[in-house]
Amino acid sequence: MDGFYGQYNVVMDEKGRIILPARLRPSFQEGAQEPDNFILTKGLDGCLALYPRKQWEQIQQRLGSLNFTRKDFRYFSRLLHSAAVTIILDRQGRLLIPAHLKEEASLDKDILVIGNYRWIEFWNPQIYRQYITQYGQSYEEVAERLFDIDSWQKE
Numbered sequence: 059m060d061g062f063y064g065q066y067n068v069v070m071d072e073k074g075r076i077i078l079p080a081r082l083r084p085s086f087q088e089g090a091q092e093p094d095n096f097i098l099t100k101g102l103d104g105c106l107a108l109y110p111r112k113q114w115e116q117i118q119q120r121l122g123s124l125n126f127t128r129k130d131f132r133y134f135s136r137l138l139h140s141a142a143v144t145i146i147l148d149r150q151g152r153l154l155i156p157a158h159l160k161e162e163a164s165l166d167k168d169i170l171v172i173g174n175y176r177w178i179e180f181w182n183p184q185i186y187r188q189y190i191t192q193y194g195q196s197y198e199e200v201a202e203r204l205f206d207i208d209s210w211q212k213e
Contacts, residue, residue: 062173067183070167074160076180078151082173084110098159099142104185106155106163108145108178155180 066079097114101107109117124131141162145153155165163182170181181189 061175062178063175064173066171068169068171070155070160070165070169074155074157075152076155076169076171078147078153078178079171080151082171082178083147083151096145096147096153097142098145098153098155099138100159100162101179103189104163104181105172106159106165106180108153108180110177113176 062082064079064081066082068076068079070076095111097109097111099107099109121131121135126132126135141159143156143159147153159165163180164185165180165182168183170183170186172179172181172186
């Protein structure tokens with residue numbers, strides 16, 4: 059898979075399960091005994107983040123290189139890891155969102171699922187709209203700061 063893309067509305071059932079949109083699901087490898095697994099944890103800006111195992115391992119390597127004596131590192135690490143759970147999709151592409159994570163992201167029946175290239179995010183749709191509105195800068199303004207657009211035009 060080249061990355062996770064798109065925005066999807068899903069409904070959580072009474073047991074706390076959602077069906078991951080097909081375009082965001084890794085396909086079951088032919089002959090594989092176990093489905094791919096993910097790590098679900100507290101995301102940034104009010105969402106939950108679902109990381110493929112390889113992406114999670116890269117995050118762990120980066121965290122492992124940081125200085126554990128820094129108070130902000132310990133705080134972040136505790137919150138990130140204490141919320142984390144392993145997620146295994148069933149053959150229908152369903153996953154269970156644990157109660158502590160539903161509460162963390164204020165998730166209810168309707169959930170907005172966003173592909174964010176290297177990971178997938180689960181949002182309360184109202185909180186996502188508030189986040190986008192309060193950011194206060196246009197898409198173009200942010201793009202100009204992140205990319206040197208002039209150098210792209212010269213190529």
